[in-house]
Amino acid sequence: MPSDFTFSFEGKPVSAREGQSVAAALIAAGERCLRIDEAGSPKGAVCGIGACWECRCSIDGVPDTRACMTPARAGMIVRRQRGLDPCIDQ
Amino acid sequence: MHRSIAIVGAGPAGMAAAIEAVRRRCRVTLIDEAERPGGQIYRQAHPALAGEEHAERAELARKHALIERFERVAGQLDYRAGATAYAAFGNGELHISERGRTEVLRPDATILATGVRELAVPFPGWTLPGVMFAGGAQAILKSQKVLPGARAVVAGCGPLPLVVAAQLLRAGGEVAALALLRPLTGMLAHPMSLWHGREIVRDGFRYAATVRRAGVPRLTGYVAVRAIGTECLEAAVLARVDAAGRVVPGSEREIPCDLLAVNYGFVANSELAAMAGARMRRDPVIGGWIPEVDAWGRTSIPGLFTAGDGAELRGALVAEADGTVVGAAAASPDGAAEASPGSELASAIAQRARHLEFQQVVRSTLRLPMELWRLVTDDTIVCRCESVRFGEIKDALANGHRSLNAVKRNVRSGMGWCGGRTCLHAIASLVELSTGSAPTEMMTPRPMARPVSFAALARRSPT
Numbered sequence: 001m002p003s004d005f006t007f008s009f010e011g012k013p014v015s016a017r018e019g020q021s022v023a024a025a026l027i028a029a030g031e032r033c034l035r036i037d038e039a040g041s042p043k044g045a046v047c048g049i050g051a052c053w054e055c056r057c058s059i060d061g062v063p064d065t066r067a068c069m070t071p072a073r074a075g076m077i078v079r080r081q082r083g084l085d086p087c088i089d090q
Numbered sequence: 091m092h093r094s095i096a097i098v099g100a101g102p103a104g105m106a107a108a109i110e111a112v113r114r115r116c117r118v119t120l121i122d123e124a125e126r127p128g129g130q131i132y133r134q135a136h137p138a139l140a141g142e143e144h145a146e147r148a149e150l151a152r153k154h155a156l157i158e159r160f161e162r163v164a165g166q167l168d169y170r171a172g173a174t175a176y177a178a179f180g181n182g183e184l185h186i187s188e189r190g191r192t193e194v195l196r197p198d199a200t201i202l203a204t205g206v207r208e209l210a211v212p213f214p215g216w217t218l219p220g221v222m223f224a225g226g227a228q229a230i231l232k233s234q235k236v237l238p239g240a241r242a243v244v245a246g247c248g249p250l251p252l253v254v255a256a257q258l259l260r261a262g263g264e265v266a267a268l269a270l271l272r273p274l275t276g277m278l279a280h281p282m283s284l285w286h287g288r289e290i291v292r293d294g295f296r297y298a299a300t301v302r303r304a305g306v307p308r309l310t311g312y313v314a315v316r317a318i319g320t321e322c323l324e325a326a327v328l329a330r331v332d333a334a335g336r337v338v339p340g341s342e343r344e345i346p347c348d349l350l351a352v353n354y355g356f357v358a359n360s361e362l363a364a365m366a367g368a369r370m371r372r373d374p375v376i377g378g379w380i381p382e383v384d385a386w387g388r389t390s391i392p393g394l395f396t397a398g399d400g401a402e403l404r405g406a407l408v409a410e411a412d413g414t415v416v417g418a419a420a421a422s423p424d425g426a427a428e429a430s431p432g433s434e435l436a437s438a439i440a441q442r443a444r445h446l447e448f449q450q451v452v453r454s455t456l457r458l459p460m461e462l463w464r465l466v467t468d469d470t471i472v473c474r475c476e477s478v479r480f481g482e483i484k485d486a487l488a489n490g491h492r493s494l495n496a497v498k499r500n501v502r503s504g505m506g507w508c509g510g511r512t513c514l515h516a517i518a519s520l521v522e523l524s525t526g527s528a529p530t531e532m533m534t535p536r537p538m539a540r541p542v543s544f545a546a547l548a549r550r551s552p553t
Contacts, residue, residue: 004138017235019136024234032219032322032348039477042321044219046474046512048226048238049130050123051207051359053507053541054474064507064541068230069123071136 005074016072023048023055023067026078034067036082057081092117095420096184096197098175098362101129102406103398104203105160106413107420108167111201114421118167119195121175121186127160128153129205130225131406135233144231144257146293156410177537178202178362180391187542193551199393199420202363203413204400206356206377210516211458212472212480213465214316216352220323224254224353237263239349243326245314246353247271248456249294254351256297259304266345268301269312269328271335271354271462272455280451287448290407315342315465317350326350335459355456357515358400361535366391370532375453377403378515379532385439386426387416395420403456404449411442463516463523472520473513475506480520487524494518494533504533507541 003015009026016025023045026034033042034055045055050069058079059065067078093116097104100122111118126134132153143150173188184195208223215221220239222230224246227238241264244255255268274294277284284291301308309328315337316327330341358377364370368381368389380402387395397416398409418427418435429435466472468481478501486500494517497503503517504510510533522528 018138020139020234020236024230024236027230027238028236034219037477041217041477042219043217043474044322045222045230045238046226047208047223048229049207051508052474052512056507071125 007072007074007076007078009078010080014078020072021068022057022059022070022072022076022078025072026067033080035080038083040083093199093421093423094119094197095199095201095417096121096195097201097203098122098184099129099203099205099398099400100124100127100169100171101203101205101398101409102132102156103205103400103409103413103416104129104201105156106410107201107203107397107417109159109163110414110417111421112163112166114418116421119170119197120167121170121173123172123174125171127157127164127169127171130229132157133229133233135235139233139235142235142261144260146296148289149293152289152406174540174542175362176540176542178366178394180367182393185537187540187546190543190546191549191551192542192546194553196553199395199425201387201395201397201416201420202400203397203409204359204362206358206399206403207511208353209355209357209378210512211352211354211462211465212470212513212516213314214467214470215319215323216317217471217474218317218319218323219321220319220348221317221350221352224250224351227349227351228254228257231257231261237261238351239347240264241266241347242349242351243267243269243314243328243345243347244351245269245312245326245328247458248353248355249274249452250353251351252294252301253297254353255306256300258351259300259306265301265304265306266347267307267309267326267328269309269314271311271313271331271458273310274298274455276454277451283447283451286444287451290405290448309343312341312343313337313462313465314350314352318344323348323350331462333459335461336464354458356399356403358403359511360396360400361509361511361539363389363394363396363400364532365535365537365539366394368394372518372528372532374515374519375403375457378518385415386419387412388419388425393425395425403453404446405452407445408442408449411438411445414438415442458519460519460523463519466516466520472516473503473506473510475508475512476502478503483517483520484524487521492521492525492529493531494521494529495531497521498533509535509539
């Protein structure tokens with residue numbers, strides 16, 4: 001699959017194509033666990049349409065941003081949230 | 091005087107309603123969360139990702155015909171892509187948030203064309219990454235051109251699992267099993283109704299052919315009872331259920347996979363109608379709690395209409411016809427239109443009736459036996475946002491908290507980020523299973539129907 005640019009997830013580069021959501025690019029890169037919830041359980045994308053909020057990540061310092069509804073952009077910094085830690089330290 | 095109409099949702103019903111209301115010279119504001127029109131069923135990929143589509147040609151033709159009709163009038167309406175309606179009130183106010191700002195609309199009429207979401211039946215392990223709703227997996231494939239798993243198990247009931255299995259195969263994925271609660275061939279007992287839905291039936295046969303040619307094992311009468319994995323999904327456990335929906339002991343099969351895509355039907359996005367105070371009723375097969383509406387889509391609240399699947403689960407073809415009818419009704423001050431013989435409106439009314447005949451048959455595949463809810467063990471998480479297990483809900487019920495609101499206040503089920511949208515119907519069904527009586531009231535929907543930041547509330551656009 002051709003990649004147009006990269007962004008960072010947990011400090012690692014992830015390839016994406018223009019028009020793809022952050023969640024789709026992460027799934028394509030084999031990253032299934034997008035968040036660790038308050039109970040310590042791994043969570044991934046579920047509904048794919050922005051209804052369930054399970055795929056929320058810290059994106060460019062904004063916590064609780066739905067990865068499935070956010071278009072990926074070059075140089076974005078995406079972090080896996082852990083519990084209530086909003087990951088705002090970049 | 092040009093009437094102002096706000097429409098929430100740019101799927102088939104919302105697009106058709108917008109086209110009709112513009113044709114009748116209304117000032118239309120169309121609010122939709124996505125960047126491009128289409129809704130879920132006619133979801134459009136970003137132009138940079140256009141190309142390969144895995145849907146049937148006839149389905150794509152219907153999609154492109156409607157989107158083209160919509161694009162022709164799009165310049166004549168106030169189309170708010172990427173905006174969210176987060177509150178509706180009985181006084182006609184509609185509150186929306188858009189790119190970090192909020193705004194209050196006061197249209198003469200509002201049409202809620204908010205569609206449906208997938209109905210969740212929780213089971214042990216379903217919170218593992220890799221377990222998705224089948225429509226969610228399809229959305230990743232359809233609009234993102236990403237295969238949501240290399241080796242999938244697809245399960246559930248109704249037509250969607252078959253469609254998703256076929257589309258995964260066409261995209262180059264492997265489908266390790268297709269498990270259906272009951273065979274789709276049950277629909278063949280109603281040939282007249284199938285004739286009414288022939289456009290869709292034809293597509294269905296082609297999807298079935300794709301699955302057959304790939305040699306995918308089809309397990310009819312099986313459901314997903316468990317997902318196994320530590321960090322991510324590693325295997326799905328399927329088991330046979332009897333006619334009453336009870337798991338047959340000893341019938342379990344463990345199938346390694348990295349995607350378990352499940353769909354058990356749909357529930358209506360009816361929170362805004364309920365928030366505005368519209369009279370609601372509950373019917374699990376046609377969308378859970380849905381507003382009571384008449385043939386023109388009028389709810390019990392003057393000026394508030396609903397159209398499409400959000401009013402009652404009836405599929406895209408009914409939704410498109412219904413959007414035209416409701417758009418015409420909302421455009422007229424008395425909320426009903428004149429359908430003279432031979433008019434486009436009369437033809438939309440006839441189309442709606444014809445496709446509904448077919449949908450009655452589809453519904454027969456979506457009925458869930460009450461015993462199926464026993465898949466939810468005491469230890470199973472029901473409310474994913476707040477990690478509430480069924481055992482906690484049962485304790486609350488045993489302590490006399492019988493209504494959904496009372497359960498919610500006691501164990502926080504439905505109080506998380508999704509606003510109860512994922513678990514509402516499951517909790518209602520589990521209350522019915524546990525107490526023997528179905529809850530009469532839904533969890534009271536209050537603002538915000540979607541999370542809105544304080545900053546956006548502070549940045550309110552003047553109206």
